[in-house]
Amino acid sequence: MSAAMREAYRELAVVAAVVVAIGGAAALLLLAMGFPIAGGLTALWTGSFGSWYVFTSASLVRAVPLMLTGAAVALAFRGGVLNIGGEGQLLVGAAAAAAVALAMPSATVTVPLVIAAALLAAALGGALWASVAAYLRARYGVLEVISTIMLNFVALHLVSYLVRGPLQEPTHVYPQSATIVDALHLPRLPGAGRLHSGFVVALTVAVAAGWMLRRTAAGFRLVAAGENPAAATSAGGIDVRVTTARVFLLSGALAGLAGGVEVLGVTFALYENISPGYGYTAIAVALLARLDPWRVVATAVLFGALEAGAGAMQRDAGVPSTLVSVIEAALILAVVATQSFRSRRQRPDVGEHVQPVDA
Amino acid sequence: MTEPSGGDERIALVLQGIDKRYGATQALRSASLRVRAGTVHALLGENGAGKSTLMRIAYGMERPDAGAIAVHGAKVRLNSPANAIALGIGMVHQHFTLVPVMTVAENVALGGHGMLDLSRTISELHELSARTGFSLDPEVQVERLSVAAQQRVEIAKALMRRARLLVLDEPTAVLPPSESTELLRWLRSFADQGNAVVLITHKLGEALSIADDVTVLRRGRTVLVVAGKDATAAALTDAMLGAASAGEQVGKTPATDRVESRASSRIPVFRAEQATLADTSGMVRVRDASFVIGAGEIVGVAGVEGGGQRELLRALAGRLPVVTGVLERPDMVGFVPEDRHRDAVLLDRPLVENVALRGAGTRRGLIEWNTIGARTESLMRTFDVRAPGPRAPIRTLSGGNQQKLVLARELDADDMTSTAAIVVENPTRGLDVRATAEVHARLRAARDAGAAVVLYSSDIDEVLLLASRVLVVYAGTVREAPIDRDVVGRLMLGAETHAER
Numbered sequence: 001m002s003a004a005m006r007e008a009y010r011e012l013a014v015v016a017a018v019v020v021a022i023g024g025a026a027a028l029l030l031l032a033m034g035f036p037i038a039g040g041l042t043a044l045w046t047g048s049f050g051s052w053y054v055f056t057s058a059s060l061v062r063a064v065p066l067m068l069t070g071a072a073v074a075l076a077f078r079g080g081v082l083n084i085g086g087e088g089q090l091l092v093g094a095a096a097a098a099a100v101a102l103a104m105p106s107a108t109v110t111v112p113l114v115i116a117a118a119l120l121a122a123a124l125g126g127a128l129w130a131s132v133a134a135y136l137r138a139r140y141g142v143l144e145v146i147s148t149i150m151l152n153f154v155a156l157h158l159v160s161y162l163v164r165g166p167l168q169e170p171t172h173v174y175p176q177s178a179t180i181v182d183a184l185h186l187p188r189l190p191g192a193g194r195l196h197s198g199f200v201v202a203l204t205v206a207v208a209a210g211w212m213l214r215r216t217a218a219g220f221r222l223v224a225a226g227e228n229p230a231a232a233t234s235a236g237g238i239d240v241r242v243t244t245a246r247v248f249l250l251s252g253a254l255a256g257l258a259g260g261v262e263v264l265g266v267t268f269a270l271y272e273n274i275s276p277g278y279g280y281t282a283i284a285v286a287l288l289a290r291l292d293p294w295r296v297v298a299t300a301v302l303f304g305a306l307e308a309g310a311g312a313m314q315r316d317a318g319v320p321s322t323l324v325s326v327i328e329a330a331l332i333l334a335v336v337a338t339q340s341f342r343s344r345r346q347r348p349d350v351g352e353h354v355q356p357v358d359a
Numbered sequence: 360m361t362e363p364s365g366g367d368e369r370i371a372l373v374l375q376g377i378d379k380r381y382g383a384t385q386a387l388r389s390a391s392l393r394v395r396a397g398t399v400h401a402l403l404g405e406n407g408a409g410k411s412t413l414m415r416i417a418y419g420m421e422r423p424d425a426g427a428i429a430v431h432g433a434k435v436r437l438n439s440p441a442n443a444i445a446l447g448i449g450m451v452h453q454h455f456t457l458v459p460v461m462t463v464a465e466n467v468a469l470g471g472h473g474m475l476d477l478s479r480t481i482s483e484l485h486e487l488s489a490r491t492g493f494s495l496d497p498e499v500q501v502e503r504l505s506v507a508a509q510q511r512v513e514i515a516k517a518l519m520r521r522a523r524l525l526v527l528d529e530p531t532a533v534l535p536p537s538e539s540t541e542l543l544r545w546l547r548s549f550a551d552q553g554n555a556v557v558l559i560t561h562k563l564g565e566a567l568s569i570a571d572d573v574t575v576l577r578r579g580r581t582v583l584v585v586a587g588k589d590a591t592a593a594a595l596t597d598a599m600l601g602a603a604s605a606g607e608q609v610g611k612t613p614a615t616d617r618v619e620s621r622a623s624s625r626i627p628v629f630r631a632e633q634a635t636l637a638d639t640s641g642m643v644r645v646r647d648a649s650f651v652i653g654a655g656e657i658v659g660v661a662g663v664e665g666g667g668q669r670e671l672l673r674a675l676a677g678r679l680p681v682v683t684g685v686l687e688r689p690d691m692v693g694f695v696p697e698d699r700h701r702d703a704v705l706l707d708r709p710l711v712e713n714v715a716l717r718g719a720g721t722r723r724g725l726i727e728w729n730t731i732g733a734r735t736e737s738l739m740r741t742f743d744v745r746a747p748g749p750r751a752p753i754r755t756l757s758g759g760n761q762q763k764l765v766l767a768r769e770l771d772a773d774d775m776t777s778t779a780a781i782v783v784e785n786p787t788r789g790l791d792v793r794a795t796a797e798v799h800a801r802l803r804a805a806r807d808a809g810a811a812v813v814l815y816s817s818d819i820d821e822v823l824l825l826a827s828r829v830l831v832v833y834a835g836t837v838r839e840a841p842i843d844r845d846v847v848g849r850l851m852l853g854a855e856t857h858a859e860r
Contacts, residue, residue: 214728215725215726215728216724216725216726217719217722217723217724217725217726220712220715220719220722220726221719221720223705223708223712224705224708224712224716224719227705227706227707227708228701228704228705228706230701230702231701231702231703231704231705231716232705232716232719234678234694234696234702234703235694235696235702235703235704235716235717235765235768236716236717236718236719236720237718237719237720237721238719238720239720
């Protein structure tokens with residue numbers, strides 16, 4: 001079998017696993033929970049891919065933050081950084097973007113500049129949040145899995161505080177910020193329902209991230225440092241600490257950008273439940289994409305559609321939307337299973353017997 | 360020698376007629392060892408002589424193909440270390456088996472049975488310290504301890520299990536000299552209390568200074584058993600290296616002259632002057648080394664474990680800074696480390712990316728994968744690397760082909776300025792005969808093409824086969840030797856060469 005054919009076969013195996021997992025898991029769960037299978041599956045479909053309007057306004061709108069956070073997780077994991085803190089970085093990014101957008105009256109400066117400043121603030125906010133965990137890892141060897149998860153809760157409480165304190169709306173009644181003026185909303189894409197131009201941002205970022213990994217020296221350093229830090233140092237002369245710190249900050253910046261895009265494109269205000277866990281779903285999105293930012297584009301759309309379909313299923317067929325969470329989990333399991341199956345088959349034949357060495 | 364079942368309790372351990380074969384290698388051939396209670400027994404031999412195998416058998420880690428074992432006069436079968444421990448045998452391995460984040464007491468308690476009573480362990484450790492003059496704080500974390508103290512924890516583990524026979528594998532290889540003296544003194548007093556110590560070592564001086572009895576193994580056989588007071592450095596060296604080398608010394612040119620005349624005729628590639636090197640923990644490993652390595656020669660490096668050759672090689676390869684002194688070397692030195700899976704390759708990445716790894720730290724901008732792909736293909740052809748293709752993960756290659764690719768990458772002249780230089784460390788470890796021969800041919804070809812090649816192998820014969828002279832590292836000092844098994848062997852053991860006497 002040629003390398004290209006093997007590659008195509010691998011892709012096919014993953015796609016098959018995804019389709020079987022979604023259809024099978026959904027049908028089985030509906031059956032087990034006593035809902036009509038046909039009705040549930042129909043609602044899942046019409047609520048996600050059913051029409052152009054639904055696809056863009058529901059599925060793709062949800063895919064935007066998933067694409068950005070998914071790319072953030074993919075980059076981090078490839079670089080050997082287990083950043084589970086996408087959610088917190090997204091929240092801080094959202095808060096930073098809201099603060100900038102609310103602080104700058106749109107009349108004084110040109111609108112695109114304010115939007116750019118708000119998105120930049122979002123990316124910086126996410127990077128700043130990630131830098132705490134990056135510093136703890138570099139300086140004290142604190143596992144980022146733990147520190148980033150903890151920082152997610154800190155970020156949540158930070159947003160809680162902001163929307164009850166400095167950023168609260170003028171009447172001081174609701175725990176949310178004032179609404180950002182219409183002029184600073186990300187423009188909608190023509191003919192695409194409620195889909196905003198943040199989609200273009202997300203698409204560009206994901207493509208650029210994939211291109212960086214494939215084509216640039218910096219991207220290769222990232223992959224090498226993540227794959228084998230000892231060899232990257234010894235054989236590649238790579239400063240692994242610096243590389244690791246950079247990818248951590250970059251990952252945080254992308255997740256923060258997701259928060260900024262969400263505030264300027266969808267919610268137009270900061271409040272506590274601004275993210276339904278995008279930063280966590282991003283891990284599934286990235287894993288399903290096998291940590292390739294280009295594939296993240298597809299998996300983010302898939303997960304966006306699933307989330308949108310879940311809402312429709314609940315509305316139209318009365319099926320609890322948590323069922324979709326179970327489907328997502330089944331999906332991850334199916335993909336992980338096919339991948340570990342493949343890697344087991346790829347083990348080399350042990351052609352040489354290693355002699356025991358008497359020291 | 361008497362039958363082991365003869366039942367003399369004053370003999371702590373008898374191993375007799377031990378055979379052990381691994382695949383095609385006969386590690387031990389009717390080897391024997393007889394350790395008296397109340398003595399320190401040195402077990403000497405070169406790398407691969409069978410010392411460690413013999414002691415692994417005594418500790419129940421390996422089962423002999425043939426032979427008999429008796430402990431304190433009783434014939435025994437050792438099926439596992441648990442049997443050996445129950446019989447009062449303790450072993451301190453070269454590489455410690457401690458949990459760094461746990462305290463000394465917790466580490467000692469780890470191997471116990473039944474209920475965990477840390478306070479009892481702590482008081483027992485205090486009592487042990489008092490009884491044996493062994494300084495150890497039971498409540499300090501192991502990772503905070505020096506290497507010497509960690510070694511004491513290993514010994515304490517054995518003592519707490521009531522070991523009366525202590526086997527130590529190269530215990531001083533990891534210790535600075537003052538700590539080594541301290542340890543040997545302690546072992547002496549431990550033996551004087553009626554216990555027995557087996558000291559596995561390559562170091563002659565050590566054996567002569569402390570041992571009551573000395574057993575020398577060569578190529579799996581016991582070739583010499585002698586009382587420590589009757590042993591001489593010359594006799595022990597001859598036994599270790601083989602009697603054949605003893606008579607060849609007369610009229611041999613002193614090592615250093617020949618070396619300098621060879622080196623001076625070449626363009627120097629490496630030049631060290633009074634170079635001092637330390638390992639990553641800051642301990643000085645090589646002191647005041649001075650030598651020159653020229654273009655177009657293979658210079659061997661030899662040394663016993665912990666002698667400092669590891670640091671010397673890494674400094675030559677530019678992977679370790681020089682503490683004091685001068686070490687001139689080319690900007691790009693190829694390096695083939697002994698643990699290629701850990702230090703040389705990205706196992707799950709394609710061959711092309713593994714070729715691209717070299718120099719990745721300084722590359723800027725975009726990577727021309729097509730160029731590197733073409734270079735990978737040409738390297739694969741030139742070095743006969745058998746692989747499904749340049750895009751296959753390097754994991755899918757056999758060890759020999761992986762090593763050839765690493766060698767090809769490190770020898771690749773594209774990135775190099777004027778003179779090619781490469782440092783290789785145990786380049787054929789784990790390779791079969793055919794792959795070994797191919798790697799040797801590549802190294803010779805590189806030399807013939809004008810490269811400076813530095814070769815370390817723990818197998819001296821490999822060094823002697825390829826190199827034109829040898830840098831011998833012993834306890835931090837670097838000395839030059841010609842291609843002479845006897846001279847190199849003596850220098851490795853810290854003995855004077857005949858020329859110097």
